[in-house]
Amino acid sequence: MTMDWDKLRVFHAVAEAGSLTHAGETLHLSQSAVSRQIRGLEEHLGVTLFHRHARGLILTEQGELLREATRDMTRKLVAASARIRDSKDEVFGQLRVTTTVGFGAMWLTPRLPRFFGEFPDISVDLLMTENVLDLPMREADVAIRMREPQQADLIRRPLFDVTMRFYASKAYVERHGAPQTEEELRAHRLISFSPNARQPAPVGFWINAQLELAHRSTLLMNNYFAMLQAAEHALGVAILPDYLAVDHPELTLVAPRLHSPAFTVYFAYPEELRRSRRVEVFRDFIAAEVETFRAAT
DSSP: OOOOHHHHHHHHHHHHHTSHHHHHHHHTOOHHHHHHHHHHHHHHHTSOOEEEETTEEEEOHHHHHHHHHHHHHHHHHHHHHHHHHOOSSOOOEEEEEEEOHHHIIIIIGGGHHHHHHHOTTEEEEEEEOSSOOOTTTTSOSEEEESSOOOOSSEEEEEEEEEOEEEEEEHHHHHHHOOOOSHHHHTTSEEEEEOTTSOOOHHHHHHHHHHHTSOOSEEEEESOHHHHHHHHHTTSSEEEEETHHHHHOTTEEEESTTOOOOOEEEEEEEEGGGTTOHHHHHHHHHHHHHHHHHHHHO
16 A cells, blocks of 8 residues: 655654644645645545544554654655765755753854864754753754763764863962862862752762762852853852863862762764764764863863
């Protein structure tokens, strides 16, 4: 039994949106046109694909089976399109990169001017989130994560190790001194990532152990940029990833013998994008930036 590609495309949009109206907006079709396509597909298959109710549409069991197929089709079509568009002589198109908020905003973004200088026709969609996006399902093309990705069918490579250390501004050290030991640190205000925020497990345990000590006071945040600002404004001693120190020489390392366990930053992308020129040039750019970063640390 053959099926109409247009009807499948419309079905996939409706299944993902859960609404005829929202699917129509995505496809630039009227709600009635979308509805006709769905009815036609249901009649062709002889099944009901959606339960209709006041709050929207819910897939039936048969609809769920068809959505799995259309998701796989869509993923393969997107990958094929990317490979076709990639050129040996020109590199262009969109590249979706996911990473954490802190790393994306504070390490990656300052380095992107060099990337765009070399590849001005690539558009980068930088998805900064603590959530792990599904690369095989093409929620993103490339991931830079603070732990080794566990999803199957991924090419992954370690970039560098990160350690959490204690930093204060030079102005703070001039005013309050540079603590060297755990005991001396207790006399200072500790600026820390919130213990409820997501961290690599060994690092989270270590940060929680620091917060259990009787410091003068604490300032808890859920954003490394805000923590950096607090440290630069001499509010206290901040627990920050050491990759920040390279780009912020106004920070001074204190208590150098105290630090968290190291964790590894990984670069990953789906196996099916192995030959994508956009992924290839971005991977090589990140590798070169990492080498420069390592040389500076």
